[in-house]
Structures are given as structure tokens and as C-alpha cells.
Amino acid sequence: MKIKAGIIGGAGYTGGEMLRILVNHPSVEIAFVHSNSNEGNLISDVHTDLFGDTDLRFTGTLSADIDVLFLCVGHGDAKKFLAANPIAPSIKIIDLSQDFRLKANAADQWVYGLPELNREAIRTANYVANPGCFATCIQLALLPLAAKGLLKGEVHINATTGSTGAGQSLAATSHFSWRNNNLSVYKAFEHQHLNEIGESLVQLDGGFDSVLNFIPQRGDFTRGILASVYTESDLSAEELQDLYASYYEGHVFTHVSAKNIDLKQVVNTNKGLLHVEKHGNKVFVVSIIDNLLKGASGQAVQNMNLMFGLEERQGLALKAAAF
Amino acid sequence: MKIKAGIIGGAGYTGGEMLRILVNHPSVEIAFVHSNSNEGNLISDVHTDLFGDTDLRFTGTLSADIDVLFLCVGHGDAKKFLAANPIAPSIKIIDLSQDFRLKANAADQWVYGLPELNREAIRTANYVANPGCFATCIQLALLPLAAKGLLKGEVHINATTGSTGAGQSLAATSHFSWRNNNLSVYKAFEHQHLNEIGESLVQLDGGFDSVLNFIPQRGDFTRGILASVYTESDLSAEELQDLYASYYEGHVFTHVSAKNIDLKQVVNTNKGLLHVEKHGNKVFVVSIIDNLLKGASGQAVQNMNLMFGLEERQGLALKAAAF
């Protein structure tokens, strides 16, 4: 008996990644893929790499005969959708927008869906707010320190994202002629993901109130986020390595590499990789994820697996692109 | 009872892709991964994207307790390896080099491993010579015409390959500073894959003796081959569409798109996509594959699936990179 999944906003980038994963997920049946703009069109007309893999079409109507609903819509639109379309309480919801990530915005029944932070709560949740991509990448770098109350000084974060982080809407900063071989900073010190990162750190360390300095950058690649993160630490290199290895033991997608890492080690996978060094009085962490997978749709399926009692890696043993 | 697979030359690009596929293949157990240069090292030290996925190490010795042996070695080295290391007749062999592709170079027991041409022969083969990447892409564009004896005039082929086609050895033409944003022609009219293409066309059409004009190009991307192919044809656009659709019916990885196609539709998959147009008296075909998958390791696993009676797509329902 397969899990019946519905997808809202199936024509966007996160919707497409959801489909690429779910068409091969052994325990899931795609019940419908909703799109306002593409009703009636073949899914493979929009996500053209799925040509030959599925004959599904986008629908303009919803079906109540589902077990889980993925909201792959823009920020603000998830809340509007749920207000306009009451969903039966028996249906679990996973929202990929930012609408329910912050406690101030979400009823208590919403769980922040970062398994490395909230795995047990996710297992029993009905509603999961899937974390942001930058937020996931940066939190993976900081959780082990926060869990031990070791985040005392200012934190310095520089993270570069691939172009798919900006979605499929056309914009000057995603024009190929501009972005190719280019690099730029945006929203320095003011990226909206700082809020959800802060809430998670407080969850682990009630007294956390350090400054997070975050410089986001637009990279000239399509997939992935690399964050470089440092702060003061009294621990030795060995203690830090042990701290991180210990924290992530048993987390099937997140691993700590003793060797230096590079972004393409995780592209097209649901993995997070970390590398920890000590320099002077600073702990330095490099963290990498695929922004569309561990940073969005892959993590959403990971959350679904947890919510339905499936093995966490089901459907997510993805072949890395590697090159 | 899983198929036990051995890999020779596991540290190269095709060896790496083989491992990325086989670690997730439900019917295969990797018995050993041989490498002269990396004996004793972790596989994930070389193929770093596999960090967290496998603890296997390269071996310097062979085991006879296998069902299938993949030769992922350079051209010329497969023949040398088999001469120096007699393999028990019960073990099936799939060679990814060019050593056994041409009839003049191979004993009769070798089958040319292009399922779209030789599926039935592959099912019963003990030894399969896996086709070249350009050769696969170009043959997919020509087989339907050859099968009907319709290749009468000169054939005009331009095909651009990603950098992984040149393997991992360092070279001036694979230096990032040179290749990025660059394009160049090489081996015009003289690429070695013309020979295996010619043999396949003769197999389908004993009278085939047309000239194949082939311009290979080095593209500034990592994965994939796009071939544009045309020749004279009396058929109408509809007849051509029918001819191609009919030929590829039942071929699970190769599909004919009525819409124009672009390379990334197949990147990181084992698929071949074709698009056929008629212009004046010419049939024009665009053919795309991932050079490391349908053009190498993916097709090798497809062949293994056929040789062992498995479902052809097993282990090969790969998530496209898409971006």
C-alpha cells in the first residue's frame, strides 16, 4: 500500500525536484501534481528531463484522496493556499516555503523539519515546515557547537549559492550572459534565513544570543551551497572533530570529513558534508549541501520518510552528478 | 542471491560511475574494486562524492568469486589485462574499452553491447564490448534509417562532447582556464569511433557504404554529448517520426521527442533522446546522451542487467541532474 502524495506548485524548481525523486520512490504513488499555470500540460513538457519517465499531467484541481501534501509554492503562498483550501486533518503536510518556519508564524503543531535537529519530533508530526537552503547548510555547521553551549562569540558566515536557489523566474541576476563567470554579494548581514537559524540555535542553547554575521553570495554554478563558518572556540582540533563526529553519528545523510571538501561532492544528492579545522582560537567549518535536495525537496522527502515510518534513505539514494 | 561484480580500473572516471551505480543497485554486490595506483586506499578518497556511502577500499588483487567483471581500463589495456589474467569461463565480462568492439579485433563470442541494436544477442552473451560514447550517440540517430536501408547518401555529423569524455588525466585541453567558455574541433573526419559505427550500420544494412562525415567538438561542459546528424531522405516528416518512434518502441532508455531537445534532459541519466525533423530533402536528427552513462558505465550496467535476466532499468532509474 503506497503513500499517496499530492504536490502543489509542481511546475517550479522544487516541484520538479520533488517529482524527480518521487517517480522513483518505492513507497510513493503520485496522486496529483497541481499547477495553476500548467493545468492539463504534460509534466514532461515543463520538466523535460522526465520525458520518457512519466506520462502524468498537471491538474488544476485537488484530490482529497492523499496521505501527504507537499507545498512547493512561493513564500507567502503556502499560508494563502491553506487558508483557501482546507485540508483534512488526516493528511500530513510538508511546506517548502518559509511561511511556517518561525514559531511566531506557525501554530504549535508545525515542526521545523531539520532531521539533524528535530528527528524525533518529525516522526510524529502532522505538519512540517521544511527549512531554507542557506539555513540548512549553516545550521549543519553550527548545531554541534550550539548543542554543547559552545557558541559564545560572534559567528562569521560566508555562503555562496547556485543559481537554482533563485528559482525559475527570469531576472537580470540569473541571465546567463551576466551570471556566467561572475560572482556577487547580496543581502549582506540581512538574509531572511538568519531568523530560522537563530531559533534553532536557541532551541539547542537557551542562552544563545551571539551575533550571526552572514554574507550570502551568488555563485556561477547551478546547484549547491558552500558555507564557510568560524567562531571562537577553546576546543582542540581533536575535540572538535570528535564533537562533530559524535553529533552526526547516526544521521544518515550528514557526515564529517577529515579531509577538505568541495561542493560537487554533494551535488545531486541529499547529503550534507562538513569539514572542521582549528586555526588559532577559531573553529572553522566548511558545510556543503545541494540547495534543491538537502536544502529543499530532498529534505522534504526525508521528512516524509520519517513521518511515515519509512527507512530514512528510501528514494534518496541518489547518484551524485560528481562532475 | 546477489550478482557479485568485480571492477578493474576502479579509480578512473568510468570506474567511478560504475561504483556510483552499483552501490545502489538492488541485485548487485561489489566483490572488489581493483586499482593499480590506489591499492589499499578508500574508494571515497578517490571518488569523494561516495564519502558516507561506502567504506570499500581498492584492492591490488583479483578474486575469482565473482559473476561479472567490468573492465574500466584504457584502450589497449583490456586486451593486455585478459592476456595476463585468465578469467574463468563462468564469469561474464563487460569491457568498456574499445579493444573488442570491432569484429577484426574480437573473437566471435564478443557481442557489441548496444541494446538498441543487439538486445537479444546481449541477453545470451558472455562477453560484451561496450560501445564508445560518440558511437552510441550517433548510432541512436542512424539505426532506424539503416534498419530500413534508407541510408543512401552521405551522412553529416557534428557532435560535441563534455570534458569527462577525455577522462581524468590532466591535459592542456582539459585545463579549466583554457576550456571554460571555449569550444574547439578535434580529429575532424578521423575519429576512431567511425569504425564501430560503420560496422553497426553494415550489420543492419549489408549494402551500406555511404560516407560518414564526422566533426567532433570539445564543449565547455562536463557531461553529455549532443550530435546533430543529417542525410538525404525521401520520407516525409510524419513518416520519419513514425519510423523512429516505431524503431525505439520498447527500448526503455531511448525515446523520440516531438519537441526540440537540449543536452541537460539526459545528463546524469542512462537515457538517449532523439528529435527528428525534415528540412527540404534532408532528415535532421538531434541525439543526446550522457557520455559517462548511456555512453559508458550506465550502458555497461544495462548490458549486465540483460545478461543476467534482470529488469533492464534496475539500478538505472537515475535522477537527472536537470540543472
Place this chain on the structure above:
Amino acid sequence: MKIKAGIIGGAGYTGGEMLRILVNHPSVEIAFVHSNSNEGNLISDVHTDLFGDTDLRFTGTLSADIDVLFLCVGHGDAKKFLAANPIAPSIKIIDLSQDFRLKANAADQWVYGLPELNREAIRTANYVANPGCFATCIQLALLPLAAKGLLKGEVHINATTGSTGAGQSLAATSHFSWRNNNLSVYKAFEHQHLNEIGESLVQLDGGFDSVLNFIPQRGDFTRGILASVYTESDLSAEELQDLYASYYEGHVFTHVSAKNIDLKQVVNTNKGLLHVEKHGNKVFVVSIIDNLLKGASGQAVQNMNLMFGLEERQGLALKAAAF
């Protein structure tokens, strides 16, 4: 006494390249840069690489006190502009659109501005229709053969263009997430530049009526066109090399390389490079240009230099990007 130049359509890609050249041209003074959409804005707000180099602003009005007018507008808009804005006969006009390239569309006073074909006529022209980018690249490959009446069989052309060839308007095929690491064919056999190429070949060889088969491709780089061209020829490799070297002797921007060439040799220059080989009964030519320079604004300035009796390379001794 400097030449006073006006630019219409200064906010687009060819307008920007015109400005990048003219701000350093020793014999030119930029009189005005017209833009409907950017009147009053700093030029460096649009062409941001010019920040620090010029304080000019776009104007919404024209000045008659100029010696030359460059039309850097879209196809169709040059004709409309000249109909709506009568230009004094004393002002020379160089149009970068396709509006006046074909004899059927242009009064006799318009000269097709390919110096390698029409240098002497350009010197005395008042109105020059600047060639298309593909058209320039392909004609450079064919002119020496046509000049000797040696284009007898079908001609086979495959040419890949950088993304700037599509201008700055946002489109799905110029979205970074789509185009990066991608390749695709468009307008196969039907590109509009075939017409102007055909007219030039007839100009050199009145009896020319061969078929030009032209496959244009969209490359994943920003600048440049590489065309690979072949046709039947009775000449030997040496005779061909001599023919091309002889034809281009004295052409300061177009050179014949005895060695293989790659696209980045000409990127950010006004040069055209050619490489000629003989294979069987075919002559094979690789031709490369920068689509925005020799294929557009650079050639326009080259034409201006000729029209005003300046040294042809003035302002065009551009440093190659090289990498």
C-alpha cells in the same frame, strides 16, 4: 578634429560594446547615446563595467551635430527609426540591425559592411549595413572559395554561438540555470542569416547556387561563434592553404592559422581566425569570431574607420580576454 558619433539604442548589448570601444577610440568623440528606456540615466548604471570610465548619460533626444550615427537597435527598428527621424545627408550611418543587409530591402546607396568582401566600397559609402554575427563567421570561411568559383557542391555548416548573441532580453533559453552546461540546436536549416550569406557568395561568383546546410547551436559560453564548414574540393591541402592565405593577405583582422584553433583565441577582439584542412575530397574550415565584436560592434567601428579614412585598426587593438 574628432569624429562626432551618435548612438541609437545605446542600452543594449551592441550599444554597450560600441561604447566600450569608442570611449578609448583616439579619433572619436561620443556626441550622444540615445536610449528610449534609459533617458537621463548614467551610462555606467547600465553598462556597469564603464563605471569610473565615463560620466556620460543616455539622452532621449537626438543631435544633428554628428558625423556618424550608429543604429544599435533591434531588427525592424532601424528602418522605423530612419523613417521617423530624417537624418541629414552629410551624416554617415552604420546600421547593426538586419534591416538593410539584403539588396531587396535596401536602396543602392547601402553597402554591405564586410570589409573582407567590400572594403573599397565601404571606404566611399555613406550608409553601411553591418553584417550578422553568424553571417560574418561563415562568410569568412567561404569567401576565398567563392572568389575562385570553387563552391560547387553542397556546403555543410555547424556553428555554435555564445549567449550574448541573443541579447539582453530575458528568456528561458538564456536563463543561467538552464543554459549553464547545456547545448541545443535551433532554427536548423532555416536561420535568417543564410540570405545575406547567399547574396555575398553570388556577388563573388555569379553562378553560385549551391545548397547551404546550416545548423546553429546555442553554446554555454557568453562570447564567440565557432563555425565548422566543409564542402567538396579538388584542391590539395597546400593549394587550399595558399588560397586562403592569399585571399586574406592585407586584411588586418582576419588570419589563417596553420594550427588548429579554439574559440578563446578571438574572444574580446575584432579578429577572425581560420584554419583549413583537407580530408578526402572535402575542404574543412574552422572559423571563429567574437559575435559582439567582429560579429557586430567591432566590425561597425572597423567600417567607420574605413569610411572616414582612418587606419583600419584604430581603437580596435583590443586585448584578448584569453581565459
Place this chain on the structure above:
Amino acid sequence: MKIKAGIIGGAGYTGGEMLRILVNHPSVEIAFVHSNSNEGNLISDVHTDLFGDTDLRFTGTLSADIDVLFLCVGHGDAKKFLAANPIAPSIKIIDLSQDFRLKANAADQWVYGLPELNREAIRTANYVANPGCFATCIQLALLPLAAKGLLKGEVHINATTGSTGAGQSLAATSHFSWRNNNLSVYKAFEHQHLNEIGESLVQLDGGFDSVLNFIPQRGDFTRGILASVYTESDLSAEELQDLYASYYEGHVFTHVSAKNIDLKQVVNTNKGLLHVEKHGNKVFVVSIIDNLLKGASGQAVQNMNLMFGLEERQGLALKAAAF
């Protein structure tokens, strides 16, 4: 009467850029281009974009009939070269290696060749040590603060370099298949350029002893460095803008943009662009240069212009690649 220039190490990347600039420099004549590995070869056989622009050949011997000598050799080799080849005192020397940048390594007659720091000293110098690429980019971001004694707290620097920064030698980290669409950190907190940056800051502010935290990154583009830099500051946004604008007034290549900047604004130019923001108690500076020009050969020619009393921009009014 032109300045006669000799180049040692002309076959490398900085040697090539030197040649691309000097072949068009109105006041310079290239006397010889020395290369151990390429003696007798055409310069355009190595720097193939110069084909058609120069018929010069590499020499294996030196000529004393020069006015200036550029050392474009590897780190350590400049010192060795000068020890083995005594240069007449009348000949000025500009060294692009790191051999003479630090006071501890250089006799007093060597001047650190950053015009934005030492313009007047450079004008009268006989020997100039050209700054490192990262060092140039980062110093441009910090000099105005240091000049006023305002660098009091720790400084946080993240800078990403293009692949040409690693030169033309083949390496795993410059292999196209690896580097394309990739990003990685290296030498975190330990890059050798920290030393020369520190000396400059002490020169401006004798009391400077803040910690410089520097994370270098390898980008997947060929040219350019973008540094994001921040530290504590009591100044307001307006005061900071004024401070930077005032410091760089009269510096012809370095400009402060009120708008956000992106790397390609300076690619293929000798410019440095800066953008300054205030966030909370931090001043945030983005600094961009082309690593091969303002970060190497362009700055070397700028220094030459100063040393010989030429206009500073001579030969350096380079057309930006822009795309």
C-alpha cells in the same frame, strides 16, 4: 624614443598578459621575451590569441639593451634569476613574484608596488615588487580605514579567486571536469598574502595589530577576485562612503561605487572597484579586481608607467570583457 622592455618568464600566464598589454602600449617596444622552455618558438604558439598580432619569438638569451625588466617567474625564481644574472643598475626591474615584497626579504631599494599605497615612492623607484593578487584586492578594501587608524577590531575576509590565479600548470584542482560548477576553500587562515597585507597596514598605521581572518576560495571562473571584508567601525554609512571616496580620489584605476558591484565589472581591466556598506556596528566592503591585471601584469605596467613618468593609464585603457 620608446621604452625598451625585456620579459623573463614570458610563457606563463602573467608573461602572456604582459605581452597582451605591451604589444599595444604606445610607449613601449618589446626588446625580448625570454623563456627557458620555449626558446625559438613563436610567442603566438604559446599565447595563441596573439596570432596575427606579433611575429616575435621567445629567446633563450638576455639583452642588456633594455630600460626595464619584468620578472614573470615563479615564487623563488626571481631571486635566483637576479643572483645568476647581474642586471645593470640603469635598468629598472619590476618583479611579479613574491620574492621582494616583504621588507625582510628585500633590500631597501625595493618598493612595494601598490600605487594606491606608494605612488610617489614608485615614481622614483628602480626596483618594484609587484603585489600579490589577493593582497591587492584585500588592501584596496582596507587602506582607507588603516590610513585613519580605524582598523581596531578583527578583520573578516572571504575572497574567491578565478582559476588563472593558480597559473598554467596542470593540477587536479584546475582540471575542468573537477572545477566546473565547483567551489572550495583552501589555506584557510594561512594564505601567504597575509604577510604583505599586514606590512602595508602597519605602514599606514604603525599601531596596527589586529587579527586578519582570511578564507580564500577557489571559484569556477577564470579571471577575477571578489573579496568581502568587514570589521567593526564607529563611522556612519555616509562617513564611510566619504572616507573611501576621499582616499581614492585621484587614483585612476580604483573607484568607489555607491551601488552593489559584481565581479565582471572589472574582468579584463586594470580597475579595482569597491562598494561600502554599514550594517549594525560593522563596515562591510566588497572589493573586486582582475587577478591577472590589477592583481599582476596590469599593475606591473601601471608601475612601469609611474616609474618612467608616463600617464598612468597609458596602454591600460583596456576594454572590459563585460560578459
